Amino acid sequence: MSHSGAGYGWRMLIAGVLLLLVTSAAAGTRLAADNRAWETLAAACGVYRHRSVVLFGDSLMAQMSLARHFGLAPYRNRSVSGRLAVDALPDLVKAAAEATDIVILLGTNDLGTGVSPEETVAAVERLGLAARHAGCRVVVCSVLPVSGEHLATRSPQVLEQVNRELAAMCGRNGLLFAEIAPCFADGQGRLRKEFSSDGLHLSPPGQALLAVMVRRAVGMEYADGALPETLCGRSNDK
Template structure:
């Protein structure tokens, strides 16, 4: 299913991006210009809050849904990891009823959260495998060797700089193309 025409008249795929401030602050139409990107990132959102608002974005007829959520659960809300994983599983299951889904790993933030974030990323990968959706491990591309976010990719140890968003979109773009191509062939 394609939605919008690019400047040359070709149909482009609609990508729905679900997340928190990391998603919200990305200029995704500029970062992923070959797609019709709908940014449903909300700054400060936890996984429970995303679960509570997931239906309207899924009604926008996406060709693919990306999910990156959970850093606020760990850093601000002290949500138990099993609850974060449960919420991710519910969000992913709901999204997979309308389109292919790409679950993305959590990014590093303050090193004191590294152990919990790494464990959640392992759980996220297991959820993706169990539900038959794709998983993109962003962690090794952003981690500074001490469980923190690489300084050149962040503005404050949590949020991404322009370089961080370019890095993310450089990893994400080819995966989206591959997933969308596979979907059109099936």
């Protein structure tokens, strides 16, 4: 077998392993693989040769499987459960070093621990500017709705204010703003029941929807710093 043929065979073997892992995850036995291990396999297939999209969030993103939700696409997950935007700058700088694009989904933990809406937006702005300074294309996602006991610190009115200010901040700084929150909200601005079991963290359907929204946002280019309002692909239920 020629050298090129051997390389092809090796890539096919890796692809086969990836497929088995995805099948296992789809069967519900466990997550497809540890995200770092998945990245190692994806890198061996040359997935990150031209692009590396880093997911930078809290548990809402940390609980997503790269294999199940993104497959052999150039995504890396550097999200951490419990992460606060106000404390995340050192981690952001490290993540930016391996990224061409960064998707930021942070703020709900800040609000839940008493950080003001203004401070939360300012913290996300620092992260976005640091990523842009590192040469990354930056997508900032709106803070997702919550329900139940979590409404005490993250009411629809508070989240509306935060997301409005995040959108304005992105516009000022040339960052892309992905208004994905309406996709998860019911008619009262609360997190839809099918997307969460505790009113905060995402259920499997919620994770799947978030992955779709992220892929759509990353795949769009808009010079005015805003993604289209039709990002959800449907109108919010009334």
